[in-house]
Amino acid sequence: MQLYWKAFDQLVSTDHIIDNDLNPIYHFEDQLVDGAIIDIGCGQTSPLIRYADITERRLIGIDNEPSQLVKLRSRMAEIAGADSKAWELITGDLMHSQLPNGPYAMVIMYNILHFFSLDECKEVIAKIDQHLITGSLISICVHSTKHPANDPANFDALAYFKHFFTQSDLDTLFPTNKFERLYRADIERDYERINSKVAALWAEKVITDMKIKDHRTKADIRRDATTQKSTAEIINVYRKR
Numbered sequence: 001m002q003l004y005w006k007a008f009d010q011l012v013s014t015d016h017i018i019d020n021d022l023n024p025i026y027h028f029e030d031q032l033v034d035g036a037i038i039d040i041g042c043g044q045t046s047p048l049i050r051y052a053d054i055t056e057r058r059l060i061g062i063d064n065e066p067s068q069l070v071k072l073r074s075r076m077a078e079i080a081g082a083d084s085k086a087w088e089l090i091t092g093d094l095m096h097s098q099l100p101n102g103p104y105a106m107v108i109m110y111n112i113l114h115f116f117s118l119d120e121c122k123e124v125i126a127k128i129d130q131h132l133i134t135g136s137l138i139s140i141c142v143h144s145t146k147h148p149a150n151d152p153a154n155f156d157a158l159a160y161f162k163h164f165f166t167q168s169d170l171d172t173l174f175p176t177n178k179f180e181r182l183y184r185a186d187i188e189r190d191y192e193r194i195n196s197k198v199a200a201l202w203a204e205k206v207i208t209d210m211k212i213k214d215h216r217t218k219a220d221i222r223r224d225a226t227t228q229k230s231t232a233e234i235i236n237v238y239r240k241r
């Protein structure tokens with residue numbers, strides 16, 4: 001994925017990331033309790049970019065890919081007007097690393113839980129729960145069962161994405177006796193033109209990096225990179241009781 005993110009970095013501006021952020025958390029800002037805003041699996045497209053400029057809260061980003069954190073820091077600095085050493089951008093694995101101490105006012109987990117099985121997700125939520133207090137918010141975005149890659153015959157996709165979610169899966173992870181659901185959206189959307197451009201550039205980078213000369217192999221790589229034209233996701237916000 002490193003080459004994909006290089007293509008993304010080359011073509012997608014920080015302003016575009018902010019303008020196209022679908023995260024509903026901004027509607028709940030007036031309800032935030034005291035504590036950190038933490039984005040787990042933040043990548044370089046995190047809502048932390050926007051928060052870098054508008055909050056004095058403790059900001060934490062966690063990702064297992066250090067180059068994503070370097071890029072996220074520079075995007076945050078671009079928006080905030082300066083780098084802040086106080087931003088905690090930590091290389092860590094959601095499953096195996098210890099999480100920084102809370103309390104967390106808001107946990108953002110966008111496009112990360114579908115890389116885990118449902119049982120692994122339960123473990124992850126239990127780990128995060130230790131740092132929540134009454135009123136803490138959790139915003140989740142996952143691939144739904146309507147996602148085009150959810151094809152039981154496609155072993156490659158299932159090796160990559162471990163679970164495609166229903167709303168009921170998410171409600172099992174966040175049971176009503178512990179969490180109140182504040183928001184849910186079941187979204188199917190076509191990719192924007194910029195997504196196709198990033199995918200096309202990614203294909204060219206793969207071809208160059210792998211020194212591929214054969215025309216048919218090049219055509220296969222270009223086709224595979226640009227086949228997917230849409231996505232389907234569930235976005236939820238929960239509040240800890």
Ligand SMILES: C[S@@+](CC[C@H](N)C(=O)[O-])C[C@H]1O[C@@H](n2cnc3c(N)ncnc32)[C@H](O)[C@@H]1O
Nearest residue numbers: 041042043045063064065068092093094110111
């Ligand atoms: C699809 S990107 C999502 C980035 C961002 N949250 C968004 O929605 O645009 C997934 C991110 O999760 C990170 N990631 C994948 N597995 C992880 C793990 N086990 N622990 C921490 N980060 C992980 C990847 O490096 C990548 O930056």
